[in-house]
Amino acid sequence: DQQVKQNSPSLSVQEGRISILNCDYTNSMFDYFLWYKKYPAEGPTFLISISSIKDKNEDGRFTVFLNKSAKHLSLHIVPSQPGDSAVYFCAARLGWGKLQFGAGTQVVVTP
Amino acid sequence: GAVVSQHPSRVICKSGTSVKIECRSLDFQATTMFWYRQFPKQSLMLMATSNEGSKATYEQGVEKDKFLINHASLTLSTLTVTSAHPEDSSFYICSARGQEEATNEKLFFGSGTQLSVL
Secondary structure, three states: OOOEEOOOOEEEEEOOOOEEEEEEEOOOOOOEEEEEEEOOOOOOEEEEEEEOOOOEEEEOOEEEEEEOOOOEEEEEEOOOOHHHOEEEEEEEEOOOOOEEEOOOEEEEEEO | OOOEEEEOOEEEEOOOOOEEEEEEEOOOOEEEEEEEEEOOOOOEEEEEEEEOOOOOEEOOOOOOOOEEEEEEEOOEEEEEEOOOOHHHOEEEEEEEEEOOOOOOOOOEEOOOEEEEEO
8 A cells, every 4th residue: 555656757857947746645644754865776865854744844955845635745956956866755754763655756857 | 974884785696595684874873773675666665673672573564584684783783585586586775763863754774785586
């Protein structure tokens, strides 16, 4: 039962433009949402997170928006840079440290 | 940030053999480690949670006799895939959380192990 879904397997965006990654979830008991970035042959690295009691969190070029009524969150990267090309995983926390991940979105930033 | 070392990064083995994967926290004490599995084009699936000095807690559908987890110290957890078969071929990845973490959502991940069973 996939409770966290990333329906776009890939995203191509031009350098300098905005990247918008989407994530949907089904379990209203998730209390924290996180985004991880993963390069090939490396483990995921933490990017940004948001508590379920917030609707927006911003950190530099990265902003995460949470819409609890729609059970939807999104990650905005602006401006996009070539180094942002990676797989981005959305994750949701249910219980101490246990995360459920989406399938990931491959982002390619083109010059 | 904290570093988690996972070894080996890639292993190829014959069907029926056992494979051990190590996960070490290099600069912090990891009270809890998590083991995930990822099939191609799919999400990371939590297999089990291990706490130092106690038995691992397995997720539903994960065979505990097949995937042996040992967390004998605060810096080392091991996953042993026993009597591996081709369907066990997958990407295995560990993550660790330190006891000093003020918040627990920032898990630190190893680089993963690609297991191929022939």
